[in-house]
Amino acid sequence: MAYTNNATLIRRELITRLAKLIMDDRLDEIDRIPLEMAPRNSKQESRCCPHKTRAVLKYRIMALLGFNIADEDDELTPLRDYAQRAIDRTEQAEGVLTVVDEACTSCHKKNYVVSNLCRGCVARPCMMNCPKDAINFVSGQAQIDPDKCVNCGICKNECPYHAIIYVPIPCEEVCPVNAISKDEEGIEHIDYSKCIDCGKCMIACPFGAIMAKSQLVGTLQSIKSEKPTVAIVAPSILGQFKAEYGQIANAIKQLGFDEVLEVASGAVDTATHEAEEFGEKMDEGQKFMTTSCCPAYVQAVKKHMPEVNEFVSHTPTPMHYTAKMAKEKMPDCTTVFFGPCIAKQSEGRMDPYVDYVMTFEELGSLFVAKGVDVLNCSDETPEGELPVTGRWFAESGGVTRSVLNYLPEETNIKQMAINGLDKKQITFLKKFPKLKMETNFIEVMACEGGCISGPGIVCNPKVAKRLLSKYMTK
Amino acid sequence: MEKVDVKICYGTMCYVMGGSHLEMLKDHIPAEWADRVHISASPCLDLCHNTENGKAPFVSVNGKIVSEANIEKVISTIKVVIKDGLYQ
Known part of the structure; x- marks a missing residue:
């Protein structure tokens, strides 16, 4: 589940600063951002020194400009050049998530570590039972040879003093599809042929070393252009800002969008x-x-669960229907989806009706950059029927509830919800076609709690659930 | 007895910089203080424009500004006010 921490807040500050420079046509000052955020005399330093912090900030900005960090050809290339390339670019590099190698080196290579509680006992069951002969005693304490250790955990279980501890590698631990792993240097790499863009690693990394590549530049360029730009906002937006939908929509218009559509209206089509x-x-x-x-x-089905493929609904997503509505209404418009999701970006790249995909975090940062206060906006909403059943899509169980709403009463439906996709759930789903179960409808959401807990949110998911509840019963 | 006046800033800056969880402050106020604390949601308190105030999110406790506010920080400030009657 996404939560607020310093790495998240630094990312939000970066997005805000970058957005402000783009809005004010001051991108030539972009190389100053790392210097301003990590002044030479800064005292509070969680990386080794301000210079390291600056280097990491530079690469995080590079990701916000939409680049894979691994594509850097020359370390001396200033951000100014990347910004220009971002403006000129017509295509994006593969993958949505990228590893800032400069920030990623701090995790222990192996999961098992001998703590200083080791008494160097006579029995030495850790050493005696290690199947790889990886444990030696140095200065009276056990030591694990990382080159021999195979992470089996026997030593930890054997130690009578609980002196050997399990240290997780946060990104690898949460990845449901084993798409992220260390190279010989101990730096993580994402295998795009396996990655499903769920963003769990980004949220998990305590060093802010994983970034989602942003489509910020394209979005803001589009707002500046002559052509109309339409924002389409995911149903979970109702839990993101403590404001009425109308206020949020009007705040988005103040950013320069010509029109705002609720994806909840497309969700009604999806449910039907x-x-x-x-x-x-x-x-x-x-x-x-x-x-x-x-x-x-x-994506998980396509890349990892071929046996489930034929059972996935062929109905297009709410984003697709809504973007299509926008393009039918204004054929020359640019559509920008705002949601809690990172994986939506790869879906958006494949969808001819969707031009850019952004997160709520980016939307919030755009408000701050432009000085728009949501609560000061009018709550006037365009007239028309509220897409209530579509708004239910925002949380786990909501899609099923919405689909049930459009099914004839006599339908025999036995539903189940996969609330959060992890390694275990994937194994379960792979087996499901062969299981004898009455369940005939499975709702799957990769994020626990549903979209309101997505990696791109602004609001604490518990609070979002409360804010959303008033829209759930309407 | 006068109540401790707690104003949570719900300006967009505070919200984006992690203030949303302060919505749960009420649930964390110790029961014995419940009738001595008045919590209100405020539109932008206009504290974010002056760097001297520190960083968002902001909460005001009887006029004392709590910057980079979280539930713990706010509660300990309320505690000081209730025990010592400060910042009136």
Whole structure:
């Protein structure tokens, strides 16, 4: 679950500063950001020195400009050049997440560490039971040879003093598909052929070493251009700012967007079609059907669960329907999706109706950069029917509730929700087609709690759930 | 007895910089203080424009500014006010 920590807040400050420079046409000052944020005499230093902090900040900005850090060809290339390349670019490099290698070196290479509680006992069961002969005693204490250790954990279980501890590698621990791993230098690399863009590693890394590449430059360039720009906002936005929907929509317009559409209206289409599709599939004798609106889950199926592929609903996502509505209304418009999700960016790149995908964190940072206070905006909303059933999509269980709403009463539906995709749930889903279970409808959300807990949120998920609850019953 | 006046800034800057969880402050106030503390949600307190005030999110406790506020910090400030009657 996403939470606020210093690494997150530094990212938000970076987005705000960068956005401000783009808005004010002052991108030539971009190389000053790391210097301003880490002055030479700064006292509070959590990396080794201000110079290291600056280097890391530089690379984090490079990611915000949309580049893979590994694509750096010359260390001397200033951010100014990258900014210009970002403005000129027409295509983005592969993958959404990128590792800032400069920031990633701090994790222990192996998961097991001997603490100073080791008494150097006579029995030495750690050494005696190590299958790889990886433990030696140096100055009366056990020591693990990282080159021999295979992370089996027997030594930890054997030690009578609990002196050997398990130290997780946070990013690897949370990755549901083993897409991130260390190279010989101990630096993490993401294998894009496995990565499902769920963003769990980004949230987990205590050193802020994993960044989602941003489409900030493209979005802000589009606002500046002559062509209209339409913001389409995910249903979970209702839990993001302590404000009425109208206030949020009007705040977005103050950023320069010409129109704001709720993706909840597209979600109504998704729910309606998914209900229809469910009826058809059950009539055809299909065993079960899963939802298709979570892009991290859909990628997980494609890359890791071929046996589930035929059971995934073919109904397009709420983002697709909403972006299509926008383009039908204004054919020359640019569409920018705002959501809690990082995986949506890769879905957006494949969708001809979606031009850019941004997070709520980026939206919040844009408000700050532009000096827009959401609570000071009018709460006037355009007239029309509220897409209530579509708004339910924001939390776990909500998609099912919405689909149920459009199913005929006599439908035989036995639902189940996968609330958060981890290694265990993936194993379970892979087995599911062969299990004898009555369940015939599975809602899958990669983030625990649903979209309101996504990696790109601003609001604490518990608070978001409260804020959202008033829209759930309407 | 006068109540301790706690104003949580709900300006967008404070919210984006991690202030959203202060919404849960009420749940963390010790029961014995419940009727001595008045918590209100305030529109932007206009503290973020002056770097001397520190960094967002901000909470005001009887006029004393708590910067980089979190639930712990706010509660310990309330404690000082209740025990010593400061910042009136």
